[in-house]
Amino acid sequence: MGLFTVALAGAGAVGAFFAAPVVLAGVGFTSAGIAAGSYAAGMMSAAAVANGGAVAAGSTVAVLQAAGAAGLPAAVSAVAAGVGATVGWITARLV
Structure with a gap:
């Protein structure tokens, strides 16, 4: 895995952070x-x-x-979990 993969994972996490509340509200969890x-x-x-x-x-x-009601704080914890899993996966592949 290269730097490009890590950058893409980070970009995906940032995108998910901002998209989660919008997507949840869009499907009806307000x-x-x-x-x-x-x-x-x-x-x-x-x-x-x-x-x-x-x-x-x-x-x-x-x-x-619950995530829709909480808004951004729930998105933050979901993104943090996703980033942690991605970094762990990438690290395991590099070692």
């Missing part, structure tokens, strides 16, 4: 809750049907809504 008629509402409905009427804590829908 700071005010799940938007009616959105993709997120469909996900929530399917999760509720599968779980007997409730959305399970820690499920994908619950985590995405």
